[in-house]
Amino acid sequence: MGAHRKARQRVTGGGRARTAATITLAGAATATGLGGTGHADPQPTAAQVRARVDKLYQEAEVATEKYNGAKEKADTAERRLEELRDEAARKEDRLNTAREALGSVAAAQYRSGGLDPALQLALSADPDGYLDGAAFVERAGSRQRAAVGRVRKQLRDIEQLRGAARIEVTSLKSRRAELKRHRETVTGKLEAARRLLSGLTAEERAGVGHGTADRSSRASSPDSREALSASTQAPNSRAAAAVAYAHQKLGSPYVWGATGPDSFDCSGLTQAAYRAAGVSLPRTTYAQIDAGRRVPRSELLPGDLVFFYSGISHVGIYIGNGQMIHAPNPSAPVRVASVDVMPFAGATRVV
Structure with a gap:
């Protein structure tokens, strides 16, 4: 630290001397908080380091669940945007077909048009046939008006879809920015x-992590009798399967954001366990707690x-x-x- 450095013996010029003194005093003030004796802070003990690491892991887990929630919403927005684009493309295909049909009718009218209906009747070699044709044209006109109405509606629908897609794009950009912040x-x-x-x-790292001291040596070799006992005590077959x-x-590794099958974060493990049992759970802890009936700890x-x-x-x-079985953090x-290794907040019976 600056407080322990000796001033150089050769200092030429008052400006340099003043600068050296200023740097030395600034270093001392930094080391002592402007009121100490000039000694550096003592090194934290292993227990203090472990406590700080546990705190960091817990804060990271909070951010992980926020990331998981934002990713779920971003994925939903992306799927919705794709659906809107597909629907708009289908409607545009139908609109183009309808426009082509209207264009054919308009061209036919142009080629035959212009003559007064009474004159066309007078000049017709087959008046009865002409009258039948006029009735058909009238009916065709009604159909044409209906077709125009359908085209106009399709145009409105497509514009609405495009507007919804623009909103979804904005939402997706916001979700992706949120994902980046949480990541x-x-x-x-x-x-x-x-x-x-x-x-x-x-050896000093051994105490890090939620429940690290609880049977860590058996993490990768569970007692099959114990697993069978837990399954038979479960309230139903799906809970037993989970x-x-x-x-x-x-023994599977903790990886934040992972939902299996080979690695997990905490809510990813519970989601995967119930997915294997045929039950769909939300992605995040704060959504999973509302995914069933609350039960008291007793x-x-x-x-x-x-x-x-x-x-x-x-x-x-x-x-x-x-x-319990859980995915603690990257250290375990x-x-x-x-269930006593962390502050208990509640419990939910899923099925």
Whole structure:
């Protein structure tokens, strides 16, 4: 730090001396907060680093769920835009066909037109046939008017579709900008956590992550009897199937934004588990908590979704005996943990 540097012995000119003194004082002020003794802050302990990393992971998880929600909306907007464009193209094809038909009728009228109907009757070699033809023309005129009306409606419909598509394009641009912001937040926090962890030994890193201390050695080798027990205790076959899927994925890596089959984030795991059971869940934690019937903690059954933190930013799937399977964060794979490792926020029975 600047406070510990010795002034150079050879200083020529008062201006340089004053500059050196200013730099030295500025360094000291930075190191001491303008009121300290000039000593650098003490290095954080391993426990403090782990606590900070856990905090960064939790903040990254909040941003991940916001990213997931924004991506879901962006995907919906993209599908809607494609549907609008397809529908507009189909209507334009029908409009072109109708225009061609009207053009043919107009050309025929031009070629035959101009003569007064009474004169055409007088000059006709077949008056009876002419009268029949006139009646047909009148009916054709009515059909032509109806065709013109249909063309006008098609034009209005196409313009409405184009207007809706323009709105959807604006929405999609906004969603993509939102995605970029959340992605940058997630990656920034994960990178900060990685830098902090790089300063710890493997042993010191052992305490990082939600529920890291809970049976981490068994994360990739679940007890089949335990999995069977959780499935039989589940309230129905679909909840049992979701629990069984979660057991199969123990040891899979955490990847933010992932929904399987080989890697997951927290809500991606629960969504994939219930998808395997034939149940469609929303993508985000704050939507999943409303995807079923709320149940009190005292009545939890295997297959229930358990949520954590006041912002509903983490979720796991309950497997009984006060334990869940969840995807913690990048420092830990899908694993079994106690529901007590994080602040409990609520639970939902999906089916």
